[in-house]
Amino acid sequence: MNRFTGKTVLVTGAGSGLGRAIARAFAAEGASVVVAGRTAASLDETVALIEATGGTATAVTADVTDSGQLQHLVRESVTRFGGLDIAVNNAGILRGVGAVGDVSEEDWDAVLRTNVTGVWLAMKHEIAHMKANGGGAIVNISSNLGAHLRIPNLAAYITSKAAVSALTRAAALDHIHQGIRINAVSPGASAAPMSLRPGETEADRAERVKAENPLGRVAEAEEVAAAVLYLASPEAGAVVGADLVVDCGASA
Ligand SMILES: NC(=O)c1ccc[n+]([C@@H]2O[C@H](COP(=O)([O-])OP(=O)(O)OC[C@H]3O[C@@H](n4cnc5c(N)ncnc54)[C@H](OP(=O)(O)O)[C@@H]3O)[C@@H](O)[C@H]2O)c1
Numbered sequence: 001m002n003r004f005t006g007k008t009v010l011v012t013g014a015g016s017g018l019g020r021a022i023a024r025a026f027a028a029e030g031a032s033v034v035v036a037g038r039t040a041a042s043l044d045e046t047v048a049l050i051e052a053t054g055g056t057a058t059a060v061t062a063d064v065t066d067s068g069q070l071q072h073l074v075r076e077s078v079t080r081f082g083g084l085d086i087a088v089n090n091a092g093i094l095r096g097v098g099a100v101g102d103v104s105e106e107d108w109d110a111v112l113r114t115n116v117t118g119v120w121l122a123m124k125h126e127i128a129h130m131k132a133n134g135g136g137a138i139v140n141i142s143s144n145l146g147a148h149l150r151i152p153n154l155a156a157y158i159t160s161k162a163a164v165s166a167l168t169r170a171a172a173l174d175h176i177h178q179g180i181r182i183n184a185v186s187p188g189a190s191a192a193p194m195s196l197r198p199g200e201t202e203a204d205r206a207e208r209v210k211a212e213n214p215l216g217r218v219a220e221a222e223e224v225a226a227a228v229l230y231l232a233s234p235e236a237g238a239v240v241g242a243d244l245v246v247d248c249g250a251s252a
Pocket residue numbers: 012013014015016017018019036037038039042062063064065090091092093114118141142143144186187188189190191192193194195
């Protein structure tokens with residue numbers, strides 16, 4: 001399939017994990033992809049992987065907690081590839097592991113600033129371009145943890161992702177009349193770094209996850225990416241404010 005030929009797609013947090021898989025999937029279907037994050041070297045690796053398979057991508061360093069850097073990121077997307085049709089706000093962090101009473105103010109602020117304010121700020125600048133240029137599609141990466149599932153000792157992350165799910169629906173209502181379709185994908189434990197516990201190998205994780213969801217496995221990064229591409233595609237033209245859970249049934 002070549003659903004995204006001629007489209008420019010921006011993916012934040014695209015230097016690793018799910019963001020890299022999402023960027024590669026869009027490029028494989030013809031998109032020109034702008035990969036963003038804070039670490040130039042990992043972004044360059046994503047670009048090299050895409051170019052090695054004949055795709056088109058460019059790297060722009062940007063910290064999603066900084067409004068000026070996000071404004072620059074959107075401007076660079078337009079300058080380098082002539083527009084911005086689709087944005088995937090995927091950058092996120094998991095910190096502040098522990099009971100609510102033990103979470104440090106520093107971790108709480110960092111998680112909320114990156115995961116919630118970062119998604120809002122990114123949308124703010126993406127929407128400014130899209131509403132002046134005929135619309136577009138935005139997919140925010142939330143989590144099954146938050147709106148769909150709670151587990152102990154992850155309150156900062158769970159709170160942040162519940163907010164991303166709610167923010168997505170609020171934004172969808174506010175901007176659909178400007179031709180901007182906004183949806184979320186909420187992955188469960190996936191084959192990407194964030195689901196690894198400290199010191200855990202991928203084999204350890206596979207063993208642990210057997211008991212954690214009905215399929216007994218993690219979601220592949222490509223399975224999460226496929227959900228993102230669907231929501232960004234014309235096939236999802238009537239899908240507005242959805243929060244598509246891809247978690248092997250963990251929150252079913
Ligand atoms: N893996 C899972 O099991 C899972 C499950 C549910 C939801 N998710 C969500 O999926 C998304 C991707 O997770 P992942 O597993 O792929 O984790 P990951 O490999 O740690 O990727 C997160 C990416 O975000 C970037 N990032 C972090 N802070 C940033 C900032 N302030 N500005 C710009 N970029 C920033 C990181 O790059 P730099 O550090 O270089 O900036 C990194 O490339 C996250 O939103 C996560 O919450 C993951």
